[in-house]
Amino acid sequence: MRKIVIAGGSGQVGNLLRRHFMAAGDTVTVLTRNAKLAPRFVHWDGRTLGSWTQEIEDADLLLNLCGRSVNCRYNAAASIKSVSEVFRMRFIAVSFAGLLLGSSLFAQQLQLDPLAKPAPAANNMSGALSDPTLSPGTVFLFQLEAQFAKDTAKGGGKAFASWFAQDAVTLGNKEAPVLGHTAIAAQTTWTPEQYQLTWTPQGGQMSPAGDMGYTWGHYEGHSKDRNGNPVATSGRYMTIWKKQPDGQWKVVLDSSSEEPPSAGDCCKLP
Secondary structure (H helix, E strand, O other): OOEEEEEOOOOHHHHHHHHHHHHOOOEEEEEEOOOOOOOOEEEOOOOOOOHHHHHHOOOOEEEEOOOOOOOOOOOOOOHHHHHHHHHHHHHHHHHHHHHHHHHHOOOOOOOOOOOOOOOOOOOOHHHHHOOOOOOHHHHHHHHHHHHHHHHHHHHHHHHHHOOEEEEEEEEOOOOOOEEOHHHHHHHOOOOOOOOEEEEEEEEEEEOOOOOEEEEEEEEEEEEEOOOOOEEEEEEEEEEEEEEOOOOOEEEEEEEEEEOOOOHHHOOOOO
16 A cells, blocks of 8 residues: 655546545545545645645655646637746646655654764755755755854854844853843844854754744854964754744744763863
8 A cells, every 4th residue: 555645636637546546545645725624635835834744754656736727718818828827836836846855755854863973064054955864844944044054154143143033042051041032132242253153953853733843953163262262162952943923934942052071081080
């Protein structure tokens, strides 16, 4: 028995395929804008992530039938507009389906050892985004992280703080919690010349509803002391993301912890 997903499968062709596969003993899920009460009809809009992404996990086959119907009449005045709309709608849907196929390969969420030392290429954000084992939701979160890191590298602490929600919380290593966007912005006033903060996500997961998720990974900070000597810090972080009422994604919690001591430094006597 196979698990088959038909995107845009509520029309004539989709119903024929659904009945064919079900008669062969396969499990069929239809993704449609007009979800019916029938089993395995799940709502999606072909543009945004949501709980429907869970339906494609471990699927054996994804068929894309979505887009504007070509079963309509055309005239000279409307033909260009109608044909253009058909191509536009199908291009959007196919592009989104391509993201799902290319990004996740229907794999489970990325599972890594949170205590493992990062690989030498761990600070390469593009490398993290190109990992073929990532689910679509995790890819989306990693893309948020990439833009977040890019803005911070360019704009410093002010840009860093701009990504936090009004009710956000930060938990720093051996520090008291910082509550609210105003308090966070007051503590992140460094310029790119004074301090460079970089990070790379190594794992994450989107909620089934597609409106909240978390990422975790490795960070590094580079600055100079009062004598001009380089100072470097590194550690682990976890960030919780939440979609805001206006549609923007913001950080609601950011936690960091310095890298644990190496095995050779453990339990040394003074």
